[in-house]
Amino acid sequence: MSKATRYITAGGTLFCALGIGFLMQMNAQQNKPEPGLAPEPVESSVITGTSTQGAGLTNDGRFQISDIQLTAADGVTPPKAAPQPQRLPDQPLARTAFDDAAASEAPVGDLPREEPAPEFSCDFELTATPTAAAMVExxxxxxxxxxxxxxxxxxxxxxxSVTDDAGTSHMTVPALAENAIFIAAFPDGDGAVANAVVSSVEYYDRYVVQWQGQSGLQVHALEYGADYGDTGHVWAGAARDMGTAARGEGGFITRLGPTGMDSARMAEVYTFPTMTAQQDGEIDLSLEAEVTRANCGRDIEAQSLRISGTEAPEASDLVLAMPECDAVGDYLVLKNMFNNLKIAQN
Structure with a gap:
């Protein structure tokens, strides 16, 4: 629809509305009752239709409407009444006695007992088992x-010594007494004790040197006139094993303690089968100290023990002044640390 058409339609509608309003005003003036007279009842009517036919302006500028049909309004049915709330019963509500027992908490059953957390066993156990050559495992x-x-x-x-990742340690130690008692002691005071009866101790002579730290000390034995490097030269570099002594063929060296650990206690033990030796002769014993960067220019403290058969152990202390560090690589030899062992075949 064009703009002109929309404007015309809107104008016609406006004229129609104005005409209807003017007509109603004119009827109201004509039907105005005279003073003192009661107004006559007027039948209500509605205008049905909004047609603009018969509407127009007269020559004197008044708006004229014709062909208007008046009809009576149809009766309108009023809406139904909204539902009303029901009346409360005339009888009063019955009261129920309050039960204190019902309000009390019901007894709770026994709660499940908490299982105790498993405790890690910290028991210490040390076992001692005698073996060949008067040794104890x-x-x-x-x-x-x-x-x-x-x-x-x-x-x-x-x-x-040191325990492993499982807290265990295995050692083979020369027995220094027939009724051998062993004690493993930790720094915090905990430890364990074991004992073993080693009846073969009396068949062996043992020479012990022990020290603390990196002293460079070594026990050397020259059996039956051997020289350094010969088969009869027994030391940590050619230690042999306990089977040699058990067969009466010669002695062996046992080194105890972890090499290279700071402040560790170390020991070397030379064992010879004095009572079961297969030949007679003489064993030359000496204590040697290699001059190293760890011990040069300071004093070394050590202790020696000698166990011979059923005799009481012999012990002595040693303080050795090491040369200055320009002597690194040299050796100090102490030939009088032990008396030479003379073997007489029985």
């Missing part, structure tokens, strides 16, 4: 002492 079990160092004590002998 030791096994330490300390589950809560993993990778911990401890000191093994036996009849004056002391050396450091």
């Amino acid at each position: 030791l096994e330490l079990k300390a589950p809560c002492m993993v990778n911990e160092r401890f000191t093994l004590h036996h009849n004056g002998l002391m050396f450091t």
Whole structure:
């Protein structure tokens, strides 16, 4: 639809509305009652239709409407009444007695008992088993002492050892007494004790040197007139094993303690089968100290022990002044540390 058409339609509608309003005003003036007279009842009517036919302006400018049909309004049914709330009952509500027991809490059953957390066993166990050549196999079990160092004590002998990742340690130690008692002691005071009866101790002579730290000390034995480097030269570099002594063929060296650990207690033990030797002769014993960067220019303290058959142990202390560090690589030899061992075949 064009703009002109929309404007015309809107104008016609406006004229129609104005005409209707003017007509109603005229009827109201004509039907105005005279003073003192009651107004006559007027039948209500509605205009049905909004046609603009018959509407127009007269020559004097008044708006004229014709062909208007008046009809009576149809009766309108009023809406139904909204539902009303019901009346409360005339009888009063019955009261129920309050039960204190019902308000009380019901008894709670026994709560489940908390299972105790498993405790890690910290029991220490040390076992001692005699073996060949008057040696004793030791096994330490300390589950809560993993990778911990401890000191093994036996009849004056002391050396450091360390447990493994499971808190255990296995050692083979020369027995220094027939009734051999072994003590494994940790720094915090915990430890374990074991004992073993080693009846073959009397058949062997043992020479012990023990020290603390990196002293460079070594026990050397020249058996039956051997020289350095010969088969009869027994030391840590050619230690042999306990089978040699058990067969009466010669002696062997046992080195105890972890090499290279700071402040660790170390020991070397030379064992010779004096009572079961297959030949007679003489064993030359000496204590040697290599001059190293770790010990040069300072004093070394050590202790020696000698166990011979059923005789009482012999012990002596040693303080050795090491040369200055320009002598690194040299050796100090102490030939009078032990008396030479003379073997007479029985």
